[in-house]
Amino acid sequence: MQRIVKLDDIKQFDLTTDVIVAGYGGAGGCSALEARRAGSEVLILERASGAGGSTMMSACEMYLGGNGGTKLQRDLGFEDSTENFYNYLMACFGDHADESRVRMFVDGAAEHFDWMEALGVRYKRGFFPGRDVVALTGDSLQFTGNEKSYPFSEIAAPVPRGHLPADAGHEGGLRVMAALTARVAEAGVKVQYDTRVKQLIQDESGRICGVVARSSGTDTYIRARQGVVLCTGGFIMNEAMTRRHIPHLDAIATRHGNPGDVGDGILLGVAAGGQTINMSEAFVGIAHYPPEQLTFGIFVNEQGQRFINEDIYLARLGHYATLQASDKIYMFIDNKHFERPAYMKTELVAVGETVAEVEREAGLPEGALQQTVAYYNKFAAEGSDPLFHKASEWLQPLETAPFALVSYRLSEIKPFVFTLGGLEVLPTGEVVNPDREVIPGLYAAGRTVAGIPRTSKGYASGMSVADVTFFGRVAGRQIARQPRSAN
Amino acid sequence: MQRIVKLDDIKQFDLTTDVIVAGYGGAGGCSALEARRAGSEVLILERASGAGGSTMMSACEMYLGGNGGTKLQRDLGFEDSTENFYNYLMACFGDHADESRVRMFVDGAAEHFDWMEALGVRYKRGFFPGRDVVALTGDSLQFTGNEKSYPFSEIAAPVPRGHLPADAGHEGGLRVMAALTARVAEAGVKVQYDTRVKQLIQDESGRICGVVARSSGTDTYIRARQGVVLCTGGFIMNEAMTRRHIPHLDAIATRHGNPGDVGDGILLGVAAGGQTINMSEAFVGIAHYPPEQLTFGIFVNEQGQRFINEDIYLARLGHYATLQASDKIYMFIDNKHFERPAYMKTELVAVGETVAEVEREAGLPEGALQQTVAYYNKFAAEGSDPLFHKASEWLQPLETAPFALVSYRLSEIKPFVFTLGGLEVLPTGEVVNPDREVIPGLYAAGRTVAGIPRTSKGYASGMSVADVTFFGRVAGRQIARQPRSAN
Numbered sequence: 001m002q003r004i005v006k007l008d009d010i011k012q013f014d015l016t017t018d019v020i021v022a023g024y025g026g027a028g029g030c031s032a033l034e035a036r037r038a039g040s041e042v043l044i045l046e047r048a049s050g051a052g053g054s055t056m057m058s059a060c061e062m063y064l065g066g067n068g069g070t071k072l073q074r075d076l077g078f079e080d081s082t083e084n085f086y087n088y089l090m091a092c093f094g095d096h097a098d099e100s101r102v103r104m105f106v107d108g109a110a111e112h113f114d115w116m117e118a119l120g121v122r123y124k125r126g127f128f129p130g131r132d133v134v135a136l137t138g139d140s141l142q143f144t145g146n147e148k149s150y151p152f153s154e155i156a157a158p159v160p161r162g163h164l165p166a167d168a169g170h171e172g173g174l175r176v177m178a179a180l181t182a183r184v185a186e187a188g189v190k191v192q193y194d195t196r197v198k199q200l201i202q203d204e205s206g207r208i209c210g211v212v213a214r215s216s217g218t219d220t221y222i223r224a225r226q227g228v229v230l231c232t233g234g235f236i237m238n239e240a241m242t243r244r245h246i247p248h249l250d251a252i253a254t255r256h257g258n259p260g261d262v263g264d265g266i267l268l269g270v271a272a273g274g275q276t277i278n279m280s281e282a283f284v285g286i287a288h289y290p291p292e293q294l295t296f297g298i299f300v301n302e303q304g305q306r307f308i309n310e311d312i313y314l315a316r317l318g319h320y321a322t323l324q325a326s327d328k329i330y331m332f333i334d335n336k337h338f339e340r341p342a343y344m345k346t347e348l349v350a351v352g353e354t355v356a357e358v359e360r361e362a363g364l365p366e367g368a369l370q371q372t373v374a375y376y377n378k379f380a381a382e383g384s385d386p387l388f389h390k391a392s393e394w395l396q397p398l399e400t401a402p403f404a405l406v407s408y409r410l411s412e413i414k415p416f417v418f419t420l421g422g423l424e425v426l427p428t429g430e431v432v433n434p435d436r437e438v439i440p441g442l443y444a445a446g447r448t449v450a451g452i453p454r455t456s457k458g459y460a461s462g463m464s465v466a467d468v469t470f471f472g473r474v475a476g477r478q479i480a481r482q483p484r485s486a487n
Numbered sequence: 488m489q490r491i492v493k494l495d496d497i498k499q500f501d502l503t504t505d506v507i508v509a510g511y512g513g514a515g516g517c518s519a520l521e522a523r524r525a526g527s528e529v530l531i532l533e534r535a536s537g538a539g540g541s542t543m544m545s546a547c548e549m550y551l552g553g554n555g556g557t558k559l560q561r562d563l564g565f566e567d568s569t570e571n572f573y574n575y576l577m578a579c580f581g582d583h584a585d586e587s588r589v590r591m592f593v594d595g596a597a598e599h600f601d602w603m604e605a606l607g608v609r610y611k612r613g614f615f616p617g618r619d620v621v622a623l624t625g626d627s628l629q630f631t632g633n634e635k636s637y638p639f640s641e642i643a644a645p646v647p648r649g650h651l652p653a654d655a656g657h658e659g660g661l662r663v664m665a666a667l668t669a670r671v672a673e674a675g676v677k678v679q680y681d682t683r684v685k686q687l688i689q690d691e692s693g694r695i696c697g698v699v700a701r702s703s704g705t706d707t708y709i710r711a712r713q714g715v716v717l718c719t720g721g722f723i724m725n726e727a728m729t730r731r732h733i734p735h736l737d738a739i740a741t742r743h744g745n746p747g748d749v750g751d752g753i754l755l756g757v758a759a760g761g762q763t764i765n766m767s768e769a770f771v772g773i774a775h776y777p778p779e780q781l782t783f784g785i786f787v788n789e790q791g792q793r794f795i796n797e798d799i800y801l802a803r804l805g806h807y808a809t810l811q812a813s814d815k816i817y818m819f820i821d822n823k824h825f826e827r828p829a830y831m832k833t834e835l836v837a838v839g840e841t842v843a844e845v846e847r848e849a850g851l852p853e854g855a856l857q858q859t860v861a862y863y864n865k866f867a868a869e870g871s872d873p874l875f876h877k878a879s880e881w882l883q884p885l886e887t888a889p890f891a892l893v894s895y896r897l898s899e900i901k902p903f904v905f906t907l908g909g910l911e912v913l914p915t916g917e918v919v920n921p922d923r924e925v926i927p928g929l930y931a932a933g934r935t936v937a938g939i940p941r942t943s944k945g946y947a948s949g950m951s952v953a954d955v956t957f958f959g960r961v962a963g964r965q966i967a968r969q970p971r972s973a974n
Contacts, residue, residue, distance in 0.1 A: 001920075001922045001924070094735075095734040095735050095737065095738060096734050096735065240923070241921075244764050244911070245764065247582040247583050248581075248582050248583065250582065251582060267921050270757075270762070270921060271760070273758070275757070276763070277731050277732065277766075278767075279764075279766065279767070280765075280766070280767045280768075281767075303793075303874040303875070304874075305792050305874075306790075307812075308812075320812075323810040325794075325795075325807075325875075365873035365874050366873055367862065367865075368862070368873065368874060371858055371862060375854065375855070375858060378854075386852035386853055386855065387790040387791075387792075387852050387855060388790070388812075424731070433488075434728075434754050434757065435488045436727070437488070
């Protein structure tokens with residue numbers, strides 16, 4: 001498939017605008033709005049029949065902080081310095097982190113919250129202290145990642161950074177997209193649905209200066225005087241791509257995204273000379289809570305060994321679960337703490353009056369689980385976890401019979417997976433080639449790019465939506481500053 | 488940097504040939520020779536001042552088998568069916584494996600051995616039964632991977648497949664390259680050293696039809712009637728690329744390769760529309776043997792837990808070592824089995840008369856190592872390893888004081904690393920774009936492509952050299968079958 005067309009081959013344009021935004025999810029909407037507000041004429045082309053993308057499917061929690069704290073954090077008595085926020089994010093992604101992107105984000109994240117409120121998204125001044133994927137109390141601030149767990153708690157002061165639309169629960173995405181689409185419409189951004197960007201048009205100098213858009217079987221040639229922003233999402237719905245880039249997750253994944261997450265923007269960007277990075281990394285979510293009391297349980301692998309502090313965020317569990325020697329992952333728990341997880345279908349593989357009985361019934365190596373539980377219980381009674389440093393609030397000996405072993409076998413529970421790889425961009429959204437040279441006229445944001453979250457290991461709820469909306473805005477402002485080309 | 492030049496922009500060619508091979512290591516040499524033998528006029532362009540590449544730096548062990556056994560295997564009494572070989576390789580690379588490539592390889596690997604002998608490489612009919620990275624006895628056949636260890640031993644009958652040039656030890660690469668370069672010269676292949684392929688030339692139809700070669704500050708325009716084969720090695724020496732694609736290994740790696748492994752061919756292929764896959768995978772070698780008696784020791788992580796059967800190949804150890812929660816990896820061993828590893832500089836972190844003393848001195852969690860050793864010893868005494876299934880020949884209780892804990896901390900030992908990602912090609916060597924469409928005139932082989940070995944997890948010594956020489960030959964035969972273009 002040819003994804004680049006030379007300007008010379010275009011007889012005439014059907015339409016001309018300043019900026020074309022491909023994709024109308026959170027990234028595309030924010031990008032379009034900022035470009036329009038900065039004076040550009042903007043056209044959004046969206047493959048689906050309506051706006052939303054994967055942002056709308058999410059709770060639209062945004063992971064924000066820094067600058068002493070966002071207005072919401074400060075109103076609720078939480079302080080969060082920019083350095084504290086920076087240290088946390090850098091610890092989350094380590095060698096994978098893009099330092100300059102993280103820096104721009106932590107500097108601007110508090111302002112991004114103000115922008116969202118000004119957009120018309122309502123945030124309630126209430127802090128949800130519990131451990132849940134999304135607060136269902138209507139409160140707008142909560143912990144959503146590994147802030148309070150080892151080793152992060154030793155690197156940065158734990159601060160809640162999950163900013164959730166008020167009274168929205170899992171439906172925050174609807175609220176944010178309602179506000180965003182309303183402002184986009186008011187601002188005079190033009191939108192065309194059921195229209196896919198099929199090709200990019202490149203002029204003689206190499207600059208991207210328009211697109212070929214496909215709608216109802218017809219091609220339209222659209223000129224973009226300032227350039228094109230690719231915001232078409234990730235590639236979790238493109239099976240040919242996932243088989244090639246995340247083969248280790250392909251078979252066990254519940255694909256999490258909207259049907260348009262087929263990598264369109266990534267492939268267009270690559271055709272224009274862009275390069276992909278981080279393509280084998282993905283979010284892998286195993287929601288072992290709520291209920292939060294399940295955090296008292298312990299996870300073991302096929303060897304009956306623990307491998308993680310269970311008070312971590314669900315994507316960190318997903319990360320380490322996929323690294324074990326086999327996909328047989330279990331939770332061991334006693335009757336005092338047993339419950340069914342709210343968001344996962346799990347099976348009991350063994351129940352018994354003693355740990356030995358459970359171990360035998362589950363076919364675990366003789367003595368291994370008994371040893372693991374005895375060791376855990378001994379130290380839990382003293383409030384410590386010398387192996388993995390689970391926080392003391394989640395440490396209680398597991399000693400109330402009967403005991404259960406619950407299967408979290410990956411091929412059975414099929415964790416939620418979405419991709420974290422894509423085009424390499426500068427923090428400004430400018431797409432770069434393998435030599436890190438900017439491809440003129442081409443910008444990208446959202447899960448089409450490798451963004452702030454780079455591995456499941458350090459992910460927290462709200463990081464992706466915060467990244468895509470924040471850097472969507474940055475790309476929109478950046479493209480609006482470009483001179484309008486004459487051709 | 489512009490890596491593609493349009494044919495229209497070339498005023499005139501300085502030189503014309505049928506086939507250009509970029510890079511003169513094992514892949515390039517084999518490719519050139521086969522193309523020449525099939526009747527093509529062939530020119531090799533090599534960046535360095537001599538032939539060899541990373542193949543010459545290696546022991547040039549080749550991982551071969553199937554078809555009932557290679558001549559060497561059969562002469563030494565080993566049988567190896569094609570299916571057995573196939574099952575083994577597929578188990579090694581699992582979800583990452585390229586089934587069609589593996590299939591072509593197992594079908595042709597026995598013939599490849601004959602071809603190597605006919606080339607003039609001498610193989611000694613001697614089997615080395617020991618456990619070493621490379622047999623130093625002069626013998627030519629040995630086990631080099633995970634064949635005899637769990638879980639592989641249960642999936643395929645263990646057969647030695649490491650084919651090593653006779654009496655060469657670590658210098659097999661010199662022997663193979665000596666034979667290969669002699670045959671290449673005899674066959675009339677032209678070779679130009681100190682010449683780098685800087686750009687590919689593409690005609691109007693998209694076909695690659697030549698190169699711009701850079702030598703002594705001068706560009707030469709060379710036409711290739713049948714196309715170009717990229718065999719310039721991997722990218723382990725390109726720090727900008729490793730930082731981007733293997734960030735998790737970048738800081739701990741001893742970069743293993745020749746200075747020309749800077750990704751030239753990968754970047755050229757991408758510029759031509761090719762796509763990269765498997766870019767974050769790399770060989771990670773921790774040579775915990777020889778001496779083989781070190782296999783009696785046990786590896787533990789920072790939690791004092793075992794994480795692997797120690798009778799595995801060194802790259803599988805490397806793989807799992809990098810997946811532990813911290814980079815602090817140790818070998819625990821008793822006085823009866825203690826030795827220094829031959830190929831690694833390691834430090835003793837603790838020595839003691841009891842396991843408890845060692846544990847305390849090393850600062851491991853209280854009781855954790857004691858528990859691990861007690862469990863291991865109990866079952867080792869019975870000849871079993873219920874947790875990781877180390878083969879019984881390597882199981883002996885570790886009970887002879889004093890005991891030692893040896894540090895294999897990754898940031899200190901700095902394991903050997905080379906890359907396993909690159910261009911996606913069909914088994915024929917044809918480079919494909921993200922839609923898996925062939926880019927006409929463009930071929931690749933060697934570590935420029937994602938080949939048979941796709942993860943360190945299933946790697947065995949000899950897999951890379953076997954892959955690069957075998958598929959180098961395939962690519963050479965494939966390109967020689969192409970019609971000669973007129974332009």
